[in-house]
Amino acid sequence: MSSSPRVSTPSPQAAPATPPAVTPMGWMHTARFLTTAAQLHHLPEMDTPEIAFVGRSNAGKSTCINTLTQKKQLAFASKKPGRTQHINLFALGKQGITDTVLADLPGYGYAAVAKMDKLRWQQVMANYLVSRENLTGIVMMCDPRHGLTELDDILLEVIRPRVEEGLKFLIILTKADKLTRAEQAKALSIARLQAGGGEVKLFSALKKQGVDEVAKLLWDWTHPSAGTAPSPSPTEPPEAEPEALDE
Ligand SMILES: Nc1nc2c(ncn2[C@@H]2O[C@H](COP(=O)(O)OP(=O)(O)OP(=O)(O)O)[C@@H](O)[C@H]2O)c(=O)[nH]1
Ligand SMILES: [Mg+2]
Secondary structure, X not given: OOOOOEEOOOOOXXXXXXXXXXXXXXXXXXXEEEEEEOOHHHOOEEOOOEEEXXXXXXXXXHHHHHHHHOOOOOOOOOOOOOOOOOEEEEEEOHHHOOOEEEEEOOOEOOOOOOHHHHHHHHHHHHHHXXXXXXXEEEEEEEOOOOOOOHHHHHHHHHHHHHHHOOOEEEEEEOOHHXXXXXXXXXXXXXXXXXXXXXXXXXXXXXXXXXXXHHHHHHHHHXXXXXXXXXXXXXXXXXXXXXXXXXX
Protein backbone atom coordinates (compact mmCIF):
# COMPACT_ATOMS: atom_id res chain seq x y z
CA MET A 1 0.00 0.00 0.00
CA SER A 2 3.01 2.25 -0.25
CA SER A 3 1.58 4.00 -3.31
CA SER A 4 -1.53 5.16 -1.41
CA PRO A 5 -1.71 8.80 -0.41
CA ARG A 6 -1.13 9.30 3.29
CA VAL A 7 -3.45 11.76 4.94
CA SER A 8 -1.69 13.05 7.97
CA THR A 9 -3.74 14.47 10.79
CA PRO A 10 -2.82 15.25 14.38
CA SER A 11 -3.19 12.31 16.74
CA PRO A 12 -6.13 12.80 19.13
CA GLN A 13 -3.90 11.69 22.02
CA ALA A 14 -1.56 14.58 21.30
CA ALA A 15 -4.41 17.10 21.08
CA PRO A 16 -4.94 19.50 23.98
CA ALA A 17 -7.73 18.66 26.43
CA THR A 18 -11.08 18.99 24.66
CA PRO A 19 -12.92 22.16 25.58
CA PRO A 20 -16.09 21.33 27.53
CA ALA A 21 -18.24 23.01 24.85
CA VAL A 22 -17.68 20.06 22.49
CA THR A 23 -20.50 17.57 22.94
CA PRO A 24 -20.63 14.23 21.16
CA MET A 25 -23.60 15.47 19.11
CA GLY A 26 -21.84 18.74 18.24
CA TRP A 27 -18.85 16.69 17.16
CA MET A 28 -21.06 14.45 15.00
CA HIS A 29 -22.51 17.49 13.25
CA THR A 30 -19.04 18.42 11.94
CA ALA A 31 -19.21 15.45 9.55
CA ARG A 32 -18.16 16.04 5.96
CA PHE A 33 -17.48 13.82 2.99
CA LEU A 34 -13.87 12.73 2.74
CA THR A 35 -13.48 10.22 -0.07
CA THR A 36 -14.91 7.16 -1.75
CA ALA A 37 -13.13 4.01 -2.90
CA ALA A 38 -14.18 0.90 -4.79
CA GLN A 39 -11.09 -1.00 -3.72
CA LEU A 40 -9.01 -1.20 -0.62
CA HIS A 41 -5.82 0.15 -2.12
CA HIS A 42 -7.69 3.27 -3.22
CA LEU A 43 -8.40 4.19 0.40
CA PRO A 44 -6.03 6.83 1.78
CA GLU A 45 -3.81 5.58 4.56
CA MET A 46 -4.65 7.57 7.64
CA ASP A 47 -3.53 7.80 11.22
CA THR A 48 -6.82 9.03 12.66
CA PRO A 49 -9.17 6.59 14.42
CA GLU A 50 -11.68 5.06 12.00
CA ILE A 51 -15.06 3.54 12.80
CA ALA A 52 -16.63 1.21 10.23
CA PHE A 53 -20.37 0.67 9.82
CA VAL A 54 -21.01 -2.85 8.59
CA GLY A 55 -24.06 -5.07 8.21
CA ARG A 56 -26.56 -6.59 5.86
CA SER A 57 -27.75 -4.61 2.91
CA ASN A 58 -30.74 -2.45 3.84
CA ALA A 59 -30.01 -2.72 7.59
CA GLY A 60 -29.81 1.07 7.84
CA LYS A 61 -26.07 1.86 7.93
CA SER A 62 -26.21 4.93 5.69
CA THR A 63 -29.37 6.21 7.38
CA CYS A 64 -27.71 5.80 10.78
CA ILE A 65 -24.72 7.90 9.67
CA ASN A 66 -27.07 10.57 8.30
CA THR A 67 -29.07 10.56 11.53
CA LEU A 68 -26.03 10.76 13.80
CA THR A 69 -24.54 13.60 11.77
CA GLN A 70 -27.90 15.29 11.10
CA LYS A 71 -27.05 15.47 7.42
CA LYS A 72 -29.77 13.86 5.38
CA GLN A 73 -27.75 13.45 2.20
CA LEU A 74 -24.28 12.69 3.56
CA ALA A 75 -24.39 8.93 3.02
CA PHE A 76 -26.58 7.49 0.27
CA ALA A 77 -29.56 5.77 1.85
CA SER A 78 -32.23 4.02 -0.16
CA LYS A 79 -35.20 1.69 0.01
CA LYS A 80 -33.48 -0.33 -2.69
CA PRO A 81 -30.92 -2.72 -1.15
CA GLY A 82 -27.37 -2.49 -2.41
CA ARG A 83 -27.39 1.30 -2.60
CA THR A 84 -23.93 1.72 -1.08
CA GLN A 85 -21.40 0.15 -3.42
CA HIS A 86 -18.17 1.83 -2.38
CA ILE A 87 -16.40 2.39 0.89
CA ASN A 88 -17.33 5.97 1.70
CA LEU A 89 -15.32 7.88 4.27
CA PHE A 90 -16.58 10.85 6.28
CA ALA A 91 -14.42 13.09 8.43
CA LEU A 92 -15.33 14.33 11.91
CA GLY A 93 -13.62 17.06 13.89
CA LYS A 94 -13.97 20.68 14.90
CA GLN A 95 -12.41 23.54 12.94
CA GLY A 96 -11.82 21.34 9.94
CA ILE A 97 -9.27 19.21 11.81
CA THR A 98 -10.12 15.56 11.27
CA ASP A 99 -9.93 13.59 14.50
CA THR A 100 -12.08 10.62 13.45
CA VAL A 101 -13.23 8.97 10.24
CA LEU A 102 -16.53 7.16 9.75
CA ALA A 103 -16.56 4.47 7.06
CA ASP A 104 -19.87 3.50 5.44
CA LEU A 105 -19.43 0.06 3.91
CA PRO A 106 -21.58 -1.64 1.29
CA GLY A 107 -23.98 -4.14 2.80
CA TYR A 108 -23.76 -7.87 2.32
CA GLY A 109 -26.37 -10.56 1.78
CA TYR A 110 -28.22 -8.77 -1.00
CA ALA A 111 -29.65 -11.60 -3.08
CA ALA A 112 -29.70 -9.76 -6.42
CA VAL A 113 -25.92 -9.30 -6.52
CA ALA A 114 -24.10 -11.71 -8.86
CA LYS A 115 -22.22 -14.46 -7.04
CA MET A 116 -18.78 -13.38 -8.24
CA ASP A 117 -19.44 -9.80 -7.16
CA LYS A 118 -20.56 -11.05 -3.75
CA LEU A 119 -17.42 -13.10 -3.27
CA ARG A 120 -15.24 -10.24 -4.44
CA TRP A 121 -16.92 -7.87 -2.05
CA GLN A 122 -16.71 -10.28 0.90
CA GLN A 123 -12.98 -10.55 0.24
CA VAL A 124 -12.55 -6.76 0.06
CA MET A 125 -14.46 -6.33 3.30
CA ALA A 126 -12.62 -9.10 5.14
CA ASN A 127 -9.31 -7.56 4.03
CA TYR A 128 -10.46 -4.12 5.16
CA LEU A 129 -11.56 -5.36 8.59
CA VAL A 130 -8.41 -7.40 9.13
CA SER A 131 -5.82 -5.02 7.73
CA ARG A 132 -7.04 -1.42 8.10
CA GLU A 133 -4.48 -0.18 10.58
CA ASN A 134 -6.32 2.85 11.92
CA LEU A 135 -9.56 0.90 12.45
CA THR A 136 -10.58 1.65 16.04
CA GLY A 137 -14.12 0.37 16.18
CA ILE A 138 -16.77 -1.55 14.29
CA VAL A 139 -20.48 -0.81 14.41
CA MET A 140 -22.52 -3.76 13.20
CA MET A 141 -26.00 -2.76 12.11
CA CYS A 142 -28.62 -5.44 12.53
CA ASP A 143 -32.35 -5.33 11.82
CA PRO A 144 -33.70 -7.12 14.92
CA ARG A 145 -36.65 -8.45 12.90
CA HIS A 146 -34.14 -10.67 11.07
CA GLY A 147 -31.62 -11.13 13.92
CA LEU A 148 -27.95 -11.85 13.29
CA THR A 149 -27.62 -13.78 10.04
CA GLU A 150 -25.07 -16.34 8.90
CA LEU A 151 -23.07 -13.60 7.14
CA ASP A 152 -23.09 -11.51 10.34
CA ASP A 153 -21.69 -14.53 12.20
CA ILE A 154 -18.95 -14.97 9.60
CA LEU A 155 -18.04 -11.30 9.97
CA LEU A 156 -17.97 -11.67 13.76
CA GLU A 157 -15.50 -14.53 13.34
CA VAL A 158 -13.33 -12.43 11.01
CA ILE A 159 -13.06 -9.60 13.51
CA ARG A 160 -12.88 -11.67 16.68
CA PRO A 161 -9.05 -11.65 16.94
CA ARG A 162 -8.98 -7.86 16.60
CA VAL A 163 -11.80 -7.42 19.13
CA GLU A 164 -9.81 -9.60 21.54
CA GLU A 165 -6.87 -7.26 20.97
CA GLY A 166 -8.99 -4.25 21.92
CA LEU A 167 -10.88 -3.20 18.80
CA LYS A 168 -14.15 -1.60 19.95
CA PHE A 169 -17.36 -3.28 18.91
CA LEU A 170 -21.01 -2.24 18.99
CA ILE A 171 -24.12 -3.94 17.65
CA ILE A 172 -26.86 -1.47 16.75
CA LEU A 173 -30.36 -2.92 16.54
CA THR A 174 -31.88 -0.72 13.85
CA LYS A 175 -35.45 0.25 13.00
CA ALA A 176 -36.46 -0.14 16.66
CA ASP A 177 -39.61 1.82 15.75
CA LYS A 178 -40.85 -1.38 14.09
CA LEU A 179 -40.85 -3.25 17.42
CA THR A 180 -43.03 -3.01 20.52
CA ARG A 181 -41.30 -2.27 23.81
CA ALA A 182 -41.46 -5.95 24.77
CA GLU A 183 -39.95 -6.97 21.42
CA GLN A 184 -37.21 -4.38 21.85
CA ALA A 185 -36.31 -5.77 25.28
CA LYS A 186 -36.24 -9.32 23.92
CA ALA A 187 -34.11 -8.36 20.88
CA LEU A 188 -31.70 -6.54 23.19
CA SER A 189 -31.16 -9.51 25.47
CA ILE A 190 -30.71 -11.96 22.57
CA ALA A 191 -28.18 -9.67 20.85
CA ARG A 192 -26.27 -9.16 24.12
CA LEU A 193 -25.73 -12.91 24.33
CA GLN A 194 -24.43 -12.93 20.76
CA ALA A 195 -22.26 -9.84 21.12
CA GLY A 196 -19.65 -11.65 23.20
CA GLY A 197 -19.17 -8.80 25.66
CA GLY A 198 -19.54 -6.05 23.05
CA GLU A 199 -22.09 -3.28 23.49
CA VAL A 200 -25.60 -3.47 22.05
CA LYS A 201 -27.89 -0.48 21.51
CA LEU A 202 -31.39 0.02 20.14
CA PHE A 203 -31.65 2.67 17.45
CA SER A 204 -34.36 4.29 15.38
CA ALA A 205 -33.64 6.93 12.77
CA LEU A 206 -37.37 7.56 12.57
CA LYS A 207 -37.86 8.24 16.28
CA LYS A 208 -34.32 9.48 16.91
CA GLN A 209 -33.96 6.73 19.50
CA GLY A 210 -30.44 5.92 20.69
CA VAL A 211 -28.85 8.79 18.74
CA ASP A 212 -27.25 10.57 21.71
CA GLU A 213 -26.13 7.30 23.27
CA VAL A 214 -24.42 6.08 20.11
CA ALA A 215 -22.77 9.48 19.54
CA LYS A 216 -21.43 9.43 23.09
CA LEU A 217 -20.06 5.91 22.75
CA LEU A 218 -18.27 6.71 19.48
CA TRP A 219 -16.86 9.86 21.08
CA ASP A 220 -15.57 7.86 24.05
CA TRP A 221 -13.98 5.27 21.72
CA THR A 222 -12.07 7.89 19.78
CA HIS A 223 -11.24 10.39 22.55
CA PRO A 224 -9.92 8.21 25.36
CA SER A 225 -7.74 11.01 26.70
CA ALA A 226 -10.61 13.55 26.80
CA GLY A 227 -12.47 11.59 29.47
CA THR A 228 -15.96 10.18 29.25
CA ALA A 229 -18.51 12.55 27.76
CA PRO A 230 -21.46 13.34 30.05
CA SER A 231 -24.31 10.87 29.59
CA PRO A 232 -27.15 12.21 27.50
CA SER A 233 -30.08 13.35 29.56
CA PRO A 234 -33.04 11.01 29.08
CA THR A 235 -35.38 14.00 29.03
CA GLU A 236 -33.44 15.79 26.30
CA PRO A 237 -35.77 16.47 23.35
CA PRO A 238 -34.79 15.07 19.96
CA GLU A 239 -32.66 17.50 17.95
CA ALA A 240 -34.78 17.23 14.83
CA GLU A 241 -38.29 16.33 13.86
CA PRO A 242 -38.86 12.68 12.91
CA GLU A 243 -38.62 12.27 9.18
CA ALA A 244 -40.58 9.98 6.91
CA LEU A 245 -38.69 6.73 6.40
CA ASP A 246 -40.24 4.21 4.13
CA GLU A 247 -38.89 0.91 5.41
N1 LIG B 1 -38.59 2.62 9.92
C1 LIG B 1 -37.28 2.80 9.78
N2 LIG B 1 -36.68 2.68 8.56
C2 LIG B 1 -35.33 2.85 8.49
C3 LIG B 1 -34.54 3.15 9.63
N3 LIG B 1 -33.25 3.22 9.25
C4 LIG B 1 -33.25 3.01 7.91
N4 LIG B 1 -34.48 2.78 7.45
C5 LIG B 1 -34.87 2.51 6.04
O1 LIG B 1 -34.22 1.33 5.61
C6 LIG B 1 -33.89 1.41 4.22
C7 LIG B 1 -32.41 1.09 4.02
O2 LIG B 1 -31.62 2.09 4.65
P1 LIG B 1 -30.10 2.36 4.24
O3 LIG B 1 -29.58 3.30 5.26
O4 LIG B 1 -29.97 2.71 2.81
O5 LIG B 1 -29.48 0.91 4.47
P2 LIG B 1 -27.97 0.41 4.24
O6 LIG B 1 -27.66 -0.52 5.36
O7 LIG B 1 -27.06 1.58 4.08
O8 LIG B 1 -28.11 -0.40 2.88
P3 LIG B 1 -26.95 -0.76 1.78
O9 LIG B 1 -26.31 0.51 1.37
O10 LIG B 1 -27.72 -1.45 0.72
O11 LIG B 1 -26.02 -1.70 2.45
C8 LIG B 1 -34.29 2.83 3.78
O12 LIG B 1 -35.56 2.74 3.15
C9 LIG B 1 -34.38 3.61 5.10
O13 LIG B 1 -35.32 4.67 5.04
C10 LIG B 1 -35.21 3.29 10.90
O14 LIG B 1 -34.61 3.53 11.96
N5 LIG B 1 -36.57 3.09 10.92
MG1 LIG C 1 -25.81 2.12 2.57
